[in-house]
Amino acid sequence: MASSMFLAQRRWFLSLPRNLSNARFFSALPSEHPVSVSGPQNNVGPESNKFEKASSAPSSLKEPELAKWDSEGPFKPLHKMNPTRLAFLRSTLCRHFRKDPLSARPFEGLRFIDVGCGGGILSEPLARMGATVTGIDAIEKNIKIARLHANLDPTTSTIEYCCTTAEKLVEEQRKFDAVIALEVIEHVADAAEFCKSLSALTAHEGATVVSTINRSMRSYATAIVAAEYLLQWLPKGTHQWSSFLTPEELTMILKRAGVDVKEMAGFVYNPLTGRWSLSDDISVNFIAYGTKEK
Amino acid sequence: MNRIICCNNRIFATKAGSNVYRLRIPWRPLSNDAAPLLSSQNAGNPEKESEAKQYDIAIVGGGMVGLALACSLASRPLTRHLNVAIIDSNPALGRKHFIKKEDLPDPRVSTITPATISFFKDIGAWQFVEQHRHAYFDKMQVWDYTGLSYAKYNARDADKEVLGCVVENKVLLSSLLSRVQETDLPKKIYPSRLNSMSILPNSSSSEVDSTLSMTALFTHGRLAKLELEDGNSLYAKLVVGADGGKSRVRELAGFRTTGWNYSQNAIICTVEHDVENHCAWQRFLPSGPLALLPIGDKFSNIVWTMSPKESSEFKSITEDNFLKAVNRALDYGYGPHPTPSILGSSDLFSWLKGGISKSANDCFEIPPKVIKLASERMAFPLSLRHANDYASKRVALIGDAAHTVHPLAGQGVNLGFGDASTLSSVISEGIAVGADIGEVSLLKKYEADRKPANVMMMAVLDGFQKAYSVDFGPLNILRAAAFHGAHHISPLKKSIISYASGETRLPLFA
Secondary structure (H helix, E strand, O other), X not given: OHHHHHHHXXXXXXXXXXXXOOOOOOOOOHHHOOOOOXXXXXXXXXXXXXXXXXHHOOOOOOOHHHHHHOOOOOOHHHHHHHHHXXXXXXXXXHHHOOOOXXXXXXXXXXXXXXXXXXXXXXXXXXXXXXXXXXXXXXXXXXXXXXXXXXXXXXXXXXXXXXXXXXXXXHHOOOOEEEXXXXXXXXXXXXXXXXXXXHHHHEXXXXXXXXXXXOOOHHHHXXXXXXXXXXXXXXXXXXXXXXXXXXXXXXHHHHHHOOEEEEEEEEEEEEOOXXXXXXXXXXXXXXXXXXXXXX | OHHHHHHHHHHHHOOOOHHHHHOXXXXXXXXXXXXXXXXXXXXXXXXXXXXXXXXXXXXXXOOHHHHHHHHHHHHOOOOOOOOEEEEOOOHHHHOOOOOOOOOOOOOOXXXXXXXXXXXXXXXXXXXXHHOOOEEEEOEEEEEEOXXXXXXXXXXXXXXXXXXXXXXXXXXXXXXXXXXXXXXOOOEEEEOOOXXXXXXOXXXXXXXXXXXXXXXXXXXXXXXXXEEEOOOOEEXXXXXEEOOOOOOHHHHHOOOOEEEEEXXXXXXXXXXXXXXXXXXXXXXXXXXXXXXXXXEEOOEEEEEEEEOHHHHHHHHHOOHHHHHHHHHHHHOOOOOOOOOOOOOOOXXXXXXXXXXXXXXXXXXXXXXOOOOEEOOXXXXXXXXXXXXXXXXXXXXXXXXXXXXXXXXXXXXXXXXXXXXXXXXXXHHHHHHHOOOOOOOXXXXXXXXXXXXXXXXXXXXXXXXXXXHOXXXXXXXXXXXXXXXXXXXXXXXXXXXXHHHHOOOXXXXXXX
């Protein structure tokens, strides 16, 4: 066992970091990563992976469905990152749609879609900011949880949740002013096709926002080794380092899909304060905002 | 009754969410013994139940700090539309102007630091304070009974214009009230007291299209329910406890506190001089400090800390005897005047960086004589109390409800105003990212900002209080040396002034 791991490491050192195919270490759970883009078994959100693990792990929680919404529970890192992602969305989208950033509900009248919404942790704050939100996820259970949670607040009960995929919505010819897919693209098999769907869903002069994890030395150390193995923030195997995209690659496939990336920012975690913040450092988590010209 | 509160202590004192599911204790409304009476009243008035309104924030306690929070929310663009309920049974809140210019100064005053003055200017309430009696002071003299040393502070040492401003509490209250009435913050004042409060743990409804009634939202933990003594009920997303040292909200929400009573009482009264007073004087006497603060128009405020026995004695003696005692305490009583030659002159410190402060060469002065008593003497006990947490699900504590301190440095209400300012900025940030304002994670940001600063200030004040309560030769000399150092070492003096003015959060680390 040890010797095979050692051999795997040697192979990694020989191949370039940008090699998309091979470096699959610690691929402990092959069944969790199906290759097709469409289909009900697709894991389009990290939340869905975590959810499966959370329900199977012995839990002292009485209502496991609410584990996703428990800000101190297994989804704590996501809850902690959420305000930072929302701050970026608010600032770029207010500027894009020329809305007053000092208004409490700046996105009034705009249609947003949250692709891979999971339990709705992003959809609800966007609805509170005034947007007409549609949340989609390929896992029915996530949609159920999201609906139950959102129904309990008059401002979020108007969110439309559907258990579907981006491709299906493209077929239905739906259009949205802003298409937001955060922490999703690293879980799909064909990133280029996914970006084409995102672009097709974006209305004319709309915005597309994608966030993911960079494929770099640092992200391997933090997002895989630290997050999955040392700190155990995420279940092992949540992410495949080889399927991470670098900012350049993401920009390129978005450009090919018709979306011009205008701004990019990174999320940085400060272990001393336990807080995430926006920064210019895109070496681990980064978010890209692009516009669709035509 | 205690057992119910203890059970609920565990529910609310732990972090919201997962832990609650482990406890199989059924929730019970947190109420006092008057609750059964209340429910029978309500049973007779079914219409009152349906009149219960929903608010975004319910501020329990319409005192200086509670109203400051309301003004601060009204002045921020993201929070100015929030629906706010203010619960306080003080009838003054319903009146327009309750201060007459001819009134003698009230003995209940507060020393406002420059940081608080700029907070008041930001929220637009300082203009109202300026219309009433208020007294800026730019000089301060501190010495003790041993006569070994003294320290004089001048605002110009720290390149400022004033060290602070002394304002009567009723002036602050009426200014904040006028300001909040003037803004278009949607608000309602409930002239009653809080009787009971219930907050349920988060849960989801089992049906998909549940009704969005307030009771349903409350049952699922999205709203807190407050019941008032006059029978009204209201719901709120966030309950702010600004109801003072004996906070009902703190008790009902089960926050634990740490603290102790100082075996000291403070006597406060207003006195008159025959000259104007522009300096703040404080002399540490064996049983506690005596402070003389200018209020304006030749009046000053006295805060005299002493043992409870002495305080009842001083409260009951005649006015003349009391004035004589005050003058004696400020002058030759208890010990000699400090003379500069005892511990060396300022040349000793000239080798230190920063040179000599401008006021280091100021001589010791005797405070102006007190000629008349202008108000009754009031006494109240002093204690230190600090809530272990400032925030839990849907509840936040600000002001004296979160912390009570010794008045010896005039910091108490300034800490409260700092809390109000931080809480309103945290709420504003929460709204910017579309959060639910009653979420624990958001409220904990407020706690993480204020708790260290408040605890540090309390430790400093407590340290002073303890250092001055012992009359022991070597310790006296040490204290005198500290005075001397503070008086002559310019950077230290600047640091002290800065910290006391509320500009820096930590002493000595500029």
